[in-house]
Amino acid sequence: MTSLTKKLALAAVVAVTPLIAATGAAAEGEKYILVSHAPDSDSWWNTIKNGIALAGDQMGVEVEYRNPPTGDIADMARIIEQATASGPNGIITTLADYDVLKGPITAAVDSGIDVIIMNTGTPDQAREVGALMYVGQPEYDAGLAAGQRAKGDGIASFLCVNHSIQQPTLAERCQGFADGLGVELGNSMLDSGTDPAEVKNKVLAYLSANPETDAILTLGPVSADPTVAALNENGMAGDIYFGTFDLGEEIVKGIKDGTINWGIDQQPFLQAYLPVVILTNYHRYGVLPGNNINSGPGFVTADGLTKVEEFAGEYR
Amino acid sequence: MSTTSQVTDERVKEMSALRRWLIRPELGGIVGTVAVFTFFLLFATDSGMFNAQGIMNWSTVSAQFVIIAVGACLLMIAGEFDLSVGSMIGFSGMLIAIFLVILGWPAWMSIIVTFILCMLIGAFNGWIVITTGLPSFIVTLASLFILRGFTIYLPQTIENKTIIGGIRDAAEGDWLAPVFGGKIGQGIFQWMGDNGWIAVFERGSQQGKPVVEGVPMLIVWAIMLVIIGHIVLTRTRFGNWIYAAGGDAESARNSGVPVNRVKVTMFMFTAFCATVFATCQVMEFGSAGADRGLLKEFEAIIAVVIGGALLTGGYGSVLGAALGALIFGVVQQGLFFAGVESSLFRVFLGVILLGAVILNTYIRRIITGER
Amino acid sequence: MNPEHAPIIQMKNIEKHFGSVIALAGVSVDVFPGECHCLLGDNGAGKSTFIKTMSGVHQPTHGEILFDGKPMHFADPRDAIAAGIATVHQHLAMIPLMSVSRNFFMGNEPVKKVGPINFFDHDYANKVTMEEMRKMGINLRGPDQAVGTLSGGERQTVAIARAVHFGAKVLILDEPTSALGVRQTANVLATIDKVRKQGIAVVFITHNVRHALAVGDRFTVLNRGQTLGTAQRGQITPDELQDMMAGGQELVELEGSLGGTV
Numbered sequence: 042m043t044s045l046t047k048k049l050a051l052a053a054v055v056a057v058t059p060l061i062a063a064t065g066a067a068a069e070g071e072k073y074i075l076v077s078h079a080p081d082s083d084s085w086w087n088t089i090k091n092g093i094a095l096a097g098d099q100m101g102v103e104v105e106y107r108n109p110p111t112g113d114i115a116d117m118a119r120i121i122e123q124a125t126a127s128g129p130n131g132i133i134t135t136l137a138d139y140d141v142l143k144g145p146i147t148a149a150v151d152s153g154i155d156v157i158i159m160n161t162g163t164p165d166q167a168r169e170v171g172a173l174m175y176v177g178q179p180e181y182d183a184g185l186a187a188g189q190r191a192k193g194d195g196i197a198s199f200l201c202v203n204h205s206i207q208q209p210t211l212a213e214r215c216q217g218f219a220d221g222l223g224v225e226l227g228n229s230m231l232d233s234g235t236d237p238a239e240v241k242n243k244v245l246a247y248l249s250a251n252p253e254t255d256a257i258l259t260l261g262p263v264s265a266d267p268t269v270a271a272l273n274e275n276g277m278a279g280d281i282y283f284g285t286f287d288l289g290e291e292i293v294k295g296i297k298d299g300t301i302n303w304g305i306d307q308q309p310f311l312q313a314y315l316p317v318v319i320l321t322n323y324h325r326y327g328v329l330p331g332n333n334i335n336s337g338p339g340f341v342t343a344d345g346l347t348k349v350e351e352f353a354g355e356y357r
Numbered sequence: 358m359s360t361t362s363q364v365t366d367e368r369v370k371e372m373s374a375l376r377r378w379l380i381r382p383e384l385g386g387i388v389g390t391v392a393v394f395t396f397f398l399l400f401a402t403d404s405g406m407f408n409a410q411g412i413m414n415w416s417t418v419s420a421q422f423v424i425i426a427v428g429a430c431l432l433m434i435a436g437e438f439d440l441s442v443g444s445m446i447g448f449s450g451m452l453i454a455i456f457l458v459i460l461g462w463p464a465w466m467s468i469i470v471t472f473i474l475c476m477l478i479g480a481f482n483g484w485i486v487i488t489t490g491l492p493s494f495i496v497t498l499a500s501l502f503i504l505r506g507f508t509i510y511l512p513q514t515i516e517n518k519t520i521i522g523g524i525r526d527a528a529e530g531d532w533l534a535p536v537f538g539g540k541i542g543q544g545i546f547q548w549m550g551d552n553g554w555i556a557v558f559e560r561g562s563q564q565g566k567p568v569v570e571g572v573p574m575l576i577v578w579a580i581m582l583v584i585i586g587h588i589v590l591t592r593t594r595f596g597n598w599i600y601a602a603g604g605d606a607e608s609a610r611n612s613g614v615p616v617n618r619v620k621v622t623m624f625m626f627t628a629f630c631a632t633v634f635a636t637c638q639v640m641e642f643g644s645a646g647a648d649r650g651l652l653k654e655f656e657a658i659i660a661v662v663i664g665g666a667l668l669t670g671g672y673g674s675v676l677g678a679a680l681g682a683l684i685f686g687v688v689q690q691g692l693f694f695a696g697v698e699s700s701l702f703r704v705f706l707g708v709i710l711l712g713a714v715i716l717n718t719y720i721r722r723i724i725t726g727e728r
Numbered sequence: 729m730n731p732e733h734a735p736i737i738q739m740k741n742i743e744k745h746f747g748s749v750i751a752l753a754g755v756s757v758d759v760f761p762g763e764c765h766c767l768l769g770d771n772g773a774g775k776s777t778f779i780k781t782m783s784g785v786h787q788p789t790h791g792e793i794l795f796d797g798k799p800m801h802f803a804d805p806r807d808a809i810a811a812g813i814a815t816v817h818q819h820l821a822m823i824p825l826m827s828v829s830r831n832f833f834m835g836n837e838p839v840k841k842v843g844p845i846n847f848f849d850h851d852y853a854n855k856v857t858m859e860e861m862r863k864m865g866i867n868l869r870g871p872d873q874a875v876g877t878l879s880g881g882e883r884q885t886v887a888i889a890r891a892v893h894f895g896a897k898v899l900i901l902d903e904p905t906s907a908l909g910v911r912q913t914a915n916v917l918a919t920i921d922k923v924r925k926q927g928i929a930v931v932f933i934t935h936n937v938r939h940a941l942a943v944g945d946r947f948t949v950l951n952r953g954q955t956l957g958t959a960q961r962g963q964i965t966p967d968e969l970q971d972m973m974a975g976g977q978e979l980v981e982l983e984g985s986l987g988g989t990v
Binding site: 081105107110111112113114115118119120122123124125126127128138139140141143144147148150151152153171206207208209212226232 | 410
């Protein structure tokens with residue numbers, strides 16, 4: 042019996058030790074929690090993490106980043122509820138699915154926690170759930186602007202590489218782009234998945250089946266990087282009109298060497314940094330900007346890439 | 358000969374009463390639960406984890422795991438796996454949304470038809486497994502892809518989007534919908550709120566109402582499924598057949614156990630649990646999404662294994678699986694309360710899984726005399 | 729032995745073909761209650777096919793089975809079990825992870841009605857299991873002891889006790905002693921003797937002549953799907969049995985080279 046007890050005790054200690062080591066380091070001051078809808082695998086959100094960390098340091102507040110590991114929005118709702126239960130001063134969250142998140146966010150607001158909606162969602166929805174403001178890039182509008190720009194460049198058909206088909210906001214970018222061009226979305230949206238090799242091969246297959254495609258729109262580094270590789274392989278790099286949402290190291294390189302015509306920077310850094318600063322100032326001094334903040338769209342082209350290049354993937 | 362075997366075999370050590378009481382399939386789960394709660398009570402007491410909202414939060418998440426773990430547990434004891442649980446959650450939620458919102462059926466009909474269809478799919482999984490003799494691992498892996506594919510394809514084709522909302526409004530006033538999406542005990546919570554025992558909303562339309570409105574039906578379902586599952590498994594003839602089918606299907610058949618029927622029933626029950634999960638989810642959140650339930654099959658299996666069930670079947674406990682699910686839910690949500698970097702969640706999960714499996718293997722060897 | 733009592737099973741001229749393979753080519757065997765009928769034969773002699781025909785797993789291609797003097801047609805093993813023919817298989821008798829009492833009542837669980845629901849009557853099952861096992865000379869630590877903690881011989885005994893408890897009139901034992909040590913074999917043979925004395929017909933399949941001679945009343949040797957006749961106890965010597973099993977000459981030569989140890 043004693044040996045069993047010992048083993049049990051040992052097992053308990055082993056399980057608990059790393060937990061203790063990882064806790065601690067709780068700063069004084071206000072506490073803000075940022076909840077995103079992105080799965081762990083989405084590297085784009087690294088900029089967001091860096092953004093809140095920097096703002097936290099500068100303002101002397103405690104910040105935390107939380108996300109559903111698999112990107113399941115229902116899990117995200119639980120995380121918001123949990124954030125509410127832990128009683129922070131403010132919550133910064135995306136509104137990836139209005140239906141699902143409306144309840145938890147409203148409950149947070151009603152329990153006296155200030156909420157800022159960032160990244161996904163619309164200003165209207167943000168007002169509806171009782172958030173202070175919206176910081177981000179309205180997806181449909183950004184897509185529409187990009188479509189209009191492409192139309193001006195003489196584009197009539199396109200392929201939209203969607204790496205996260207289950208997320209409605211990404212599809213809105215494609216829809217906006219199609220509307221900007223004035224064409225039907227139809228079969229132009231490709232469900233590419235997130236695996237780089239799969240994305241690349243699906244793009245290759247689509248382009249060989251539809252050689253008359255004028256343009257490609259990718260929705261982020263996850264789809265853009267493999268698409269660049271695909272275009273390099275089939276020799277269409279620099280030839281086909283290529284626009285993308287968001288920035289990343291590979292995308293910046295692509296813009297520089299002419300493979301990518303432009304990147305739409307929604308400036309995620311601002312989406313993370315600004316809410317923390319705004320909330321802190323609101324809680325300390327009661328000051329609040331009078332309107333929503335559009336962090337994008339900003340078109341990044343080959344001109345003036347130096348700063349972008351330096352901080353791509355970190356703060357850009 | 359008979360005289361020697363009448364006396365107790367001197368090589369079998371007598372077990373002390375304490376040891377016998379300790380050595381149960383649930384022991385690993387009990388130890389884990391105690392360890393996890395001790396830890397969080399020490400490190401996360403003042404973080405809100407144990408206020409009304411906090412408790413409701415990890416209870417709800419754990420209840421979700423419990424619901425699918427009960428199904429996965431009984432199926433695993435019957436000797437089979439279902440990897441399509443996660444996809445089934447997405448698929449059944451989507452079916453309800455399509456019937457209810459797009460086809461405009463009444464909610465009760467949408468729910469019942471979805472349950473029937475999903476249990477038929479479960480039965481089909483089981484039928485393929487028993488007729489082909491293929492490992493259920495492979496068969497349900499195929500279902501995982503097929504169902505997930507339809508879950509994305511159907512709404513995209515019909516509605517051009519991957520999320521269908523408006524379920525809550527469409528189910529308004531229905532008699533069956535609250536059985537999944539409703540809450541009970543509002544009166545008690547309101548009373549506790551009025552007495553200041555639990556926090557109340559400070560502003561908004563809910564002002565003055567308690568932050569925890571009631572116990573979600575999700576939790577009620579979880580508790581009911583655990584009780585029913587436990588009784589069926591340990592106290593009925595069918596439960597004996599479940600053990601027998603998973604322990605050794607051939608021996609069980611030789612003894613007259615209808616193994617095929619047991620296995621198909623368990624596949625259907627797993628599908629039922631997944632559909633309960635999905636129905637509660639869509640009724641609570643009001644929308645069905647193509648990405649719902651991703652990877653839930655593994656979470657269910659992990660909870661079951663933490664709870665002491667044997668991956669190869671024939672051994673396990675519903676109570677253990679429920680404790681495994683509780684550990685899973687509490688750790689997942691509790692790490693946040695304790696202020697641990699969220700990306701480390703998987704590390705803890707791995708550590709707990711490994712620890713639990715090692716402990717469970719040790720316990721099981723003592724009970725069953727495996728070497 | 730006892731001319732006045734009638735055979736409980738008569739297998740008359742049984743043939744079984746699997747496609748072009750003739751597994752049994754006209755085998756006739758009579759099994760009497762209260763006797764141990766040993767079925768001997770080398771691997772591939774057709775023993776398994778023969779007992780599977782007797783227990784309803786296979787339908788004979790030709791020939792007739794009389795049970796209690798009446799022609800019987802078993803559609804599946806359940807029919808045979810219902811009629812009182814129980815088979816205890818060599819490896820597939822017990823589920824090691826389950827307790828003795830759960831194993832004992834597997835497929836025949838006693839139920840107790842509480843309200844509208846039928847519950848497994850654990851108290852009754854435990855009591856009966858302990859009793860029956862004590863009768864067979866095995867003292868369990870408890871009815872909840874897992875079968876995996878029992879020795880091979882004890883497992884066979886549990887399986888036999890189970891078949892007897894559920895009213896088997898004919899007990900088919902498929903190589904119960906082949907994987908056991910000396911002492912455990914003796915235990916199983918003692919159990920067979922106890923069962924036979926209760927008036928049950930035992931069909932004991934083995935390829936070990938010494939085990940057969942220890943408990944057998946009648947001996948039938950199968951070779952390449954045919955029977956070489958049935959002998960009664962005392963009419964045949966161990967050497968003759970051994971020879972018949974191996975089909976004669978070859979083994980005699982082999983035995984010579986091994987110095988008579990086979």
